[in-house]
Amino acid sequence: MKSRSITIKGHTLPLCARCTGILLGYLFFPFLFFFGLYFPLWLGILLNFPMVLDGWTQKRQFRESNNRLRFITGIVSGLGQSIIIVSFSQLIISFLL
Template structure:
């Protein structure tokens, strides 16, 4: 069963392979999920305040993945998987901080 197809495009050229087996998600999504998970683990042991400063930080952390993704989509450049993973990781950390702020502040955005 391939549940990864519901969470990612899984284009082979944009995915990592180990011993000939493709990851269930692309490099950028691998970075996102890794960033989300590692942040949650680190935050469990080293919690911090979720304030306006953290909201701004979370938005800044999502800028690199937006620039990489949009410039690749609209521009003539093709980023490499290591860059996709790195920007995805940074964006994943920013996204989880943003989501935790929304949950903590009780903002009803959905």
């Protein structure tokens, strides 16, 4: 849906605002993993709630979201997913070592 993608100087990004945010949120992954920044798993799960709530309330037609909100909740969710992946990666590594 073109209206849900971010347009910069006439160029519309191929992903929607939410997915663009999630992708940017994944950029936290190497910092968490390689620099050993520790965040608890529950925080990773919690950080996904704003996006889920934003998407769910829109899908249920309680309200209409906007690209700024999709983008921001996407970044937060991407960070949360990075925390979840790093937590499980460290768990697996600690089992193997």
